Amino acid sequence: MSGIYVCGIGAVSPAGWGADKLSDAVEKGSKFPGEPVKVDGVQTTGIAARVPAPPSRPAFLAHPRLRRSSPISQFAVAAALEALGQQTGTQNTAVILCVMSGSVNYSRRFYAETLRDPATASPLVFPETVFNAPSSHISAVLNSNAPNYTLVGDAGMYLVGLALGAQWLQEELVDGVLVIASEEMDILTTTAVSLFERRALVSEGSGALYLRREPTGAVVELEAITQPISFVGRAEREPALLEVRDSILNGSTRSLLVESRSDDSQWNRLETEVWRDWSGPRLAVKNVLGEALSASSAWQCVCAVEQLRRRPELQRATVSVLGLNQQAIAARFAVHHE
Amino acid sequence: MLFPLNNSGGLRRVVVTGVGVITPFGRGWASNAQGFREGKRAIGPVSLFDVSTNRSRIAAEIREDLELGETRLSRRTQGRLERAARMLLIASREAWEQAGWRGETRIPLILGTTSGGMTLGQEFYSQLMQDGTRRGQAGRIMHYVPQRQGQDLQQAIGFDGPITVIANACATGANVVGHAWEMIRSGQAERVFVGAYDAISQLVYTGFDALQALSPNPCRPFDAQRDGLTLGEGAAALAIESMESARSRGADILGEITGYGASTDPHHLTQPHPEGLAALSAMELACRRAKVTPENVGYLNAHGTATPHNDRSEAAAINAWAGEGASNLKVSSTKGSIGHTLGAAGAIEAAVCIMALREQWLPPNVEIGELDPAARFQLVGKPGSASFEYALTNSFGFGGANASLLLRRAA
Numbered sequence: 001m002s003g004i005y006v007c008g009i010g011a012v013s014p015a016g017w018g019a020d021k022l023s024d025a026v027e028k029g030s031k032f033p034g035e036p037v038k039v040d041g042v043q044t045t046g047i048a049a050r051v052p053a054p055p056s057r058p059a060f061l062a063h064p065r066l067r068r069s070s071p072i073s074q075f076a077v078a079a080a081l082e083a084l085g086q087q088t089g090t091q092n093t094a095v096i097l098c099v100m101s102g103s104v105n106y107s108r109r110f111y112a113e114t115l116r117d118p119a120t121a122s123p124l125v126f127p128e129t130v131f132n133a134p135s136s137h138i139s140a141v142l143n144s145n146a147p148n149y150t151l152v153g154d155a156g157m158y159l160v161g162l163a164l165g166a167q168w169l170q171e172e173l174v175d176g177v178l179v180i181a182s183e184e185m186d187i188l189t190t191t192a193v194s195l196f197e198r199r200a201l202v203s204e205g206s207g208a209l210y211l212r213r214e215p216t217g218a219v220v221e222l223e224a225i226t227q228p229i230s231f232v233g234r235a236e237r238e239p240a241l242l243e244v245r246d247s248i249l250n251g252s253t254r255s256l257l258v259e260s261r262s263d264d265s266q267w268n269r270l271e272t273e274v275w276r277d278w279s280g281p282r283l284a285v286k287n288v289l290g291e292a293l294s295a296s297s298a299w300q301c302v303c304a305v306e307q308l309r310r311r312p313e314l315q316r317a318t319v320s321v322l323g324l325n326q327q328a329i330a331a332r333f334a335v336h337h338e
Numbered sequence: 339m340l341f342p343l344n345n346s347g348g349l350r351r352v353v354v355t356g357v358g359v360i361t362p363f364g365r366g367w368a369s370n371a372q373g374f375r376e377g378k379r380a381i382g383p384v385s386l387f388d389v390s391t392n393r394s395r396i397a398a399e400i401r402e403d404l405e406l407g408e409t410r411l412s413r414r415t416q417g418r419l420e421r422a423a424r425m426l427l428i429a430s431r432e433a434w435e436q437a438g439w440r441g442e443t444r445i446p447l448i449l450g451t452t453s454g455g456m457t458l459g460q461e462f463y464s465q466l467m468q469d470g471t472r473r474g475q476a477g478r479i480m481h482y483v484p485q486r487q488g489q490d491l492q493q494a495i496g497f498d499g500p501i502t503v504i505a506n507a508c509a510t511g512a513n514v515v516g517h518a519w520e521m522i523r524s525g526q527a528e529r530v531f532v533g534a535y536d537a538i539s540q541l542v543y544t545g546f547d548a549l550q551a552l553s554p555n556p557c558r559p560f561d562a563q564r565d566g567l568t569l570g571e572g573a574a575a576l577a578i579e580s581m582e583s584a585r586s587r588g589a590d591i592l593g594e595i596t597g598y599g600a601s602t603d604p605h606h607l608t609q610p611h612p613e614g615l616a617a618l619s620a621m622e623l624a625c626r627r628a629k630v631t632p633e634n635v636g637y638l639n640a641h642g643t644a645t646p647h648n649d650r651s652e653a654a655a656i657n658a659w660a661g662e663g664a665s666n667l668k669v670s671s672t673k674g675s676i677g678h679t680l681g682a683a684g685a686i687e688a689a690v691c692i693m694a695l696r697e698q699w700l701p702p703n704v705e706i707g708e709l710d711p712a713a714r715f716q717l718v719g720k721p722g723s724a725s726f727e728y729a730l731t732n733s734f735g736f737g738g739a740n741a742s743l744l745l746r747r748a749a
Contacts, residue, residue, distance in 0.1 A: 002341065003342075004342075040467075042466065065607065111541045114540060118392045119393075121548045123548040126548055130452065130507055130737065131505035132507050132735070132736065135737065140604040143604055144604060145615075145619055148737070149504060149506060150505045152503040152505045163340040166341050167341065167524070188462070192479045195479060196476065226340060227340050228500040230501060247339070325486065326489075326501065329340075
């Protein structure tokens with residue numbers, strides 16, 4: 001028993017605003033259609049699945065911090081608040097935000113203004129370009145003084161963030177930790193991804209887990225996270241994922257595997273091959289929602305927790321992440337039914 | 339396993355055995371120790387890009403050729419590295435060699451930056467908007483992301499291990515050192531290599547200028563007439579390991595990290611709480627974890643950006659933290675010498691503290707005129723020797739990211 005529990009989940013995705021919508025879509029298994037992204041008359045080669053408009057204006061947008069916030073911040077705050085649920089007394093709640101692309105909308109916009117004329121570049125836009133702006137907004141909404149980290153990396157970084165949050169809880173530095181990943185769509189992102197994965201459906205959104213030392217509700221425990229195994233070249237990916245698999249392998253017919261593979265990806269076959277002996281059920285989140293960089297692995301974790309809650313026959317769920325350009329890593333969750 | 343941890347061995351002492359630094363003072367311990375000890379200043383006109391329509395036109399740039407020297411990187415890869423990555427590699431090489439680490443594998447690498455390879459990002463954007471061709475774009479985007487800069491560092495020096503990039507704005511240089519301290523202290527790692535780096539880019543320079551946070555003149559931290567910061571650039575790298583590891587191999591211990599505190603100021607995205615409450619919390623936590631009281635701290639390296647808001651808030655926090663002992667506390671901001679190096683600042687300032695502790699001097703706060711009356715502490719005004727055992731260094735950033743590190747002279 002690790003003593004660290006998942007006490008809430010949240011998500012924003014092309015399936016809609018809410019973890020239940022994400023899980024429903026992944027269970028259904030139908031791939032979201034993509035469309036070209038166009039900004040300032042420039043259209044990229046890639047296609048994207050966007051987050052739909054929320055059914056009503058989220059109440060959190062009334063917070064002064066969020067008046068000028070970009071989609072990445074709004075997605076992150078929405079997922080965080082959903083994961084937090086009715087929890088009050090959040091002053092000692094830490095925030096760990098994971099991103100790969102970051103606040104790219106405002107960065108592009110501010111740089112365009114810079115090139116046009118530095119003297120008229122907007123002072124309101126620049127602060128929102130900083131990597132940690134979204135996580136700062138979450139702490140502000142919670143009025144929390146607890147540590148707030150922004151981690152930058154590929155999708156594997158979300159699991160590193162979960163481990164860091166769990167460590168802070170074990171050391172009793174904080175009462176709770178929100179671990180969030182968030183990404184927003186932009187022509188810069190779709191262009192960049194399409195340079196390496198020509199057929200990729202690029203998507204956007206966020207996912208969040210709320211961790212505490214005390215279990216609440218349906219008890220899902222964060223049981224283990226492997227060491228991240230780095231890779232650089234193509235040849236290093238398979239041994240990295242194999243090492244991760246071997247260190248977390250706990251497969252049974254009552255264990256769910258939530259994979260990071262996608263039929264669109266050149267690495268699809270590698271992940272399928274590495275996990276070929278898995279005897280339990282499997283889910284491939286990207287096959288439905290596309291490549292959302294760091295948010296993809298957060299969605300995997302959200303789906304893993306939700307499946308453990310929804311399906312009483314499951315005891316454990318393993319999340320396997322083969323990132324785009326940095327690391328392989330895996331996490332395992334366990335459910336304790338009353 | 340990364341989690342759960344098996345830390346049955348109890349908390350361990352954490353030491354620094356390698357320091358590498360490159361700043362506008364130049365590369366290496368000697369040139370930087372001399373520059374900071376003597377209170378020199380390295381601020382001049384911006385030469386990297388056109389600032390003719392900006393409010394401010396000065397910065398602390400690194401003027402030297404960023405030649406890498408000995409490296410395992412191919413010529414092709416070297417050719418793709420932009421300024422920030424080169425600074426990181428130069429500082430890292432020095433720290434690695436000073437530590438004497440050899441043939442190591444699976445050493446965690448913790449990096450801190452606010453903008454990584456921003457100049458490559460700028461080029462990527464410009465080409466996309468101009469003609470949209472793919473030529474060179476894959477290479478730009480590969481080397482733009484900070485994790486790739488970490489991979490290049492590992493390849494250049496010859497080690498591997500997981501890479502974690504922390505981007506907590508201007509506190510991140512302290513966060514990476516503190517994070518390494520937490521990993522080693524808890525038994526998660528025996529050794530951790532840390533690097534923090536940022537180069538001046540047009541986007542970031544214009545951003546601070548648009549906020550009117552830049553002074554048109556060289557910055558004057560804690561001066562009553564201060565009117566903004568000066569941007570700088572640089573990198574620092576630290577080889578950090580457990581005391582047992584360092585002693586077992588007879589390493590030269592340069593200094594000890596004894597405490598780290600991080601907190602968040604939710605007051606405003608770009609302005610600190612006027613009373614510096616979260617800053618105070620970070621300072622107190624660093625000292626509490628080290629079991630050290632403010633009277634034991636002989637020198638405080640302030641964040642001291644020279645913006646009216648920061649210095650007033652930080653002065654309030656320092657006053658509250660030091661209490662009645664504030665009038666005896668020696669404080670300076672080294673940003674008056676090399677500007678604000680953003681994501682690198684916390685690590686560079688930790689390196690300056692290690693130099694000062696080891697060689698027993700205090701870096702002066704350059705060209706102070708009239709001291710802000712909010713500061714009840716002793717601002718170090720002139721170069722000089724000192725005898726002290728502990729130094730505290732503060733780093734605060736956009737978004738309310740606050741971090742304090744407590745460092746101790748090697749016994």
